[in-house]
Amino acid sequence: MREPGEEDAGVLVGGDAYGGVKLTPTRTRKPFKRSAKARRRNVVAAGLLSTGILITTGVVWATPRQIGTVDAGVTVPAARGAENILLVGVDKRDDLTRQQQNRLKLGRESGQRTDTMMVIHLSEDHKRVTVVSLPRDTWTTIPGKGEHKINAAYQFGGPKLTKQTVEAVTGLQINRYIEVNILGFIDVVDSLGGVTVCTPVPINDPKTALNLTAGAHQLQGAQALGYARTRATGLADLDRIDRQQQVISALLNRALSADTLANPAKLTAFVNSTLSTVKVDPDDGLLGLATQLRDVSLDDVRFAKVPLTETNFKAPTGESAVLWNKQAARDMFARINADQDLTKPTPTVTPTPSAKPTAIPPKSISLKVKNGTLITGLGARTKAALVDYGFKVQGEPGNTTKKDYKKTVVRYGEGQEEAARTVSAAIPGSELRKADLKGIEVIVGSDQPKIGKEKASSTPTAKPGATPNTKTATQNICKK
Numbered sequence: 001m002r003e004p005g006e007e008d009a010g011v012l013v014g015g016d017a018y019g020g021v022k023l024t025p026t027r028t029r030k031p032f033k034r035s036a037k038a039r040r041r042n043v044v045a046a047g048l049l050s051t052g053i054l055i056t057t058g059v060v061w062a063t064p065r066q067i068g069t070v071d072a073g074v075t076v077p078a079a080r081g082a083e084n085i086l087l088v089g090v091d092k093r094d095d096l097t098r099q100q101q102n103r104l105k106l107g108r109e110s111g112q113r114t115d116t117m118m119v120i121h122l123s124e125d126h127k128r129v130t131v132v133s134l135p136r137d138t139w140t141t142i143p144g145k146g147e148h149k150i151n152a153a154y155q156f157g158g159p160k161l162t163k164q165t166v167e168a169v170t171g172l173q174i175n176r177y178i179e180v181n182i183l184g185f186i187d188v189v190d191s192l193g194g195v196t197v198c199t200p201v202p203i204n205d206p207k208t209a210l211n212l213t214a215g216a217h218q219l220q221g222a223q224a225l226g227y228a229r230t231r232a233t234g235l236a237d238l239d240r241i242d243r244q245q246q247v248i249s250a251l252l253n254r255a256l257s258a259d260t261l262a263n264p265a266k267l268t269a270f271v272n273s274t275l276s277t278v279k280v281d282p283d284d285g286l287l288g289l290a291t292q293l294r295d296v297s298l299d300d301v302r303f304a305k306v307p308l309t310e311t312n313f314k315a316p317t318g319e320s321a322v323l324w325n326k327q328a329a330r331d332m333f334a335r336i337n338a339d340q341d342l343t344k345p346t347p348t349v350t351p352t353p354s355a356k357p358t359a360i361p362p363k364s365i366s367l368k369v370k371n372g373t374l375i376t377g378l379g380a381r382t383k384a385a386l387v388d389y390g391f392k393v394q395g396e397p398g399n400t401t402k403k404d405y406k407k408t409v410v411r412y413g414e415g416q417e418e419a420a421r422t423v424s425a426a427i428p429g430s431e432l433r434k435a436d437l438k439g440i441e442v443i444v445g446s447d448q449p450k451i452g453k454e455k456a457s458s459t460p461t462a463k464p465g466a467t468p469n470t471k472t473a474t475q476n477i478c479k480k
Helices: 036-051 098-104 152-170 182-191 221-229 237-255 264-272 287-292 326-337 378-389 417-426
Strands: 083-092 112-122 129-134 139-142 146-149 176-181 195-199 203-205 210-212 215-219 279-281 301-305 308-314 320-324 366-371 409-412 431-434 440-444 470-472
Touching: 083 152, 112 152, 129 152, 129 237, 129 326, 139 152, 139 320, 146 152, 152 176, 152 378, 176 182, 182 221, 195 221, 195 237, 210 221, 215 221, 221 237, 237 301, 320 326, 366 378, 378 417, 378 440, 409 417, 417 431, 417 440
Parallel strands: 083 176, 129 301, 366 440, 409 431
Antiparallel strands: 083 112, 112 129, 139 146, 176 279, 195 215, 203 210, 301 470, 308 320, 409 440
C-alpha cells in the first residue's frame, strides 16, 4: 500500500482545457483574413491549457457540455479581469489498457493521485500570464489533516481539499480549478508532431524507458511524457519542474508556429485531442477565460518557481520533502496577488508610519481563528499567515454561526487588551472588540485581510529586484 504523498515518478499536466473547436470552413468568396500577429495571439489559449497554461484558438470554443466538470468547492467568482487558476495533473490509470500501462511504464495501481500542481495567474489587463509550479514534495499543513506532502491533499480529500491546501499555503484565492489526465498530454504532443527539448545532462531512466544524451532532442508523446516524469537527475523533483516548464514552452512554441496555424487539420487535432481528459470548476465552458486570453502572446507567459530553504528535508514520517522559504514565497505570492510582473523590479512603495510598538510580542500570544464568511478556506489561510507572523494559533479554524461578517474582528476578554492590540496591528483594518470570552479570537470577514509582516530590526532590507527563478516562455524554449 502507498501512504498519502508517496507516488511513482509523476505525470506532467496534459489536456486542452478549452475543449473542442470548430474551424470555420474556407469560403470561395472573400475569405476573412486574420493578421499573422492576431493568429499567433489567439492561439495562446489552446496550448497553455494543454499543458497547464492557456492558448486560445480564436475560433469557436467548445460548449460547456463538451468539457467535464468536477466539484472543487470554487464558490467565489473571479473578479473582472484578474484570475487565479489551480491546474492539477492527475495520474488516473483505471481506464488504461494493460498494453498502455506497459508502454508508458506506469505500473498497475488503481485510483487517482495528483502529481503536478500549477497556480496560474491572469493579470487584470489580460496581457500577462504567470505560472508557478508547486513542488509535489512540499511539506505543508493540509487543513484538518496535519502536516504532509502537498500532493497528499488530493488523496485525503480530492479537488476540494487540494484547492483549500493551495489557498492556505499561497495566500491566493483560487477562482478556477482545472484537472487534466495523463493520456491528454500524449495526444497533444502527437497532434503537434512532437516537441523539441534540450537536456543539459544525459538521462538514463529505466523506469520511464528514457535514454537521452545531453543536448537537443525531438520527442513524440510517450517520450515527452517520460521526459516530464523522470526524476533520474541530481535534483529529482526540482529538475522535473524545470523539464515540465521547458516542455510547456516547447508546446506553446509549436502550437504558435505557422506550420500549425496554417494547417486546419493539425490545429483541429491539437485542440480536440484531449477533450475527454479535462474537468473544470466552475462549469462555465471556459468561454470567459478564452476571452481574457485573446491578447496573450508567447513573450507574455512567465514561469516562476517557489523559493526553497531546504531540498532534502527529512519529514517526521521519514519521507524526503522540500521546505519553502516562507518569507520569500510569501513575498512572491503577494506580488502575484498585487498583479505585479515578476520579471520586473519590485515597485518602490512609500512606507506608511509604523504603528506604536506593543509590549507583548506575537510569540507570547495564543489565539483562535474563526471564519465568519462563506469563503471556503479563508480561516485556514488566515491561520497560516498568523502562524508565519509568529502567533500561536490554537486548533483548526472553526466557523461562526453568522456568515455575514464584512470586517475582520479581533475579540478579546478581560485583561487581554494589550495582547489584542498586537494581533490587531498585524491585521490592517481589523476591528478591536471586547467580549465575554477568555483569551483572544479572530473572526475573519469578507474583507479578507492581508496579514502584515513583523519587522525584524536585525535583518537588512533586500534591494528591489525581479523575483528570482522567473523566465518567460520564450526564454525556456530550446535553442538548437
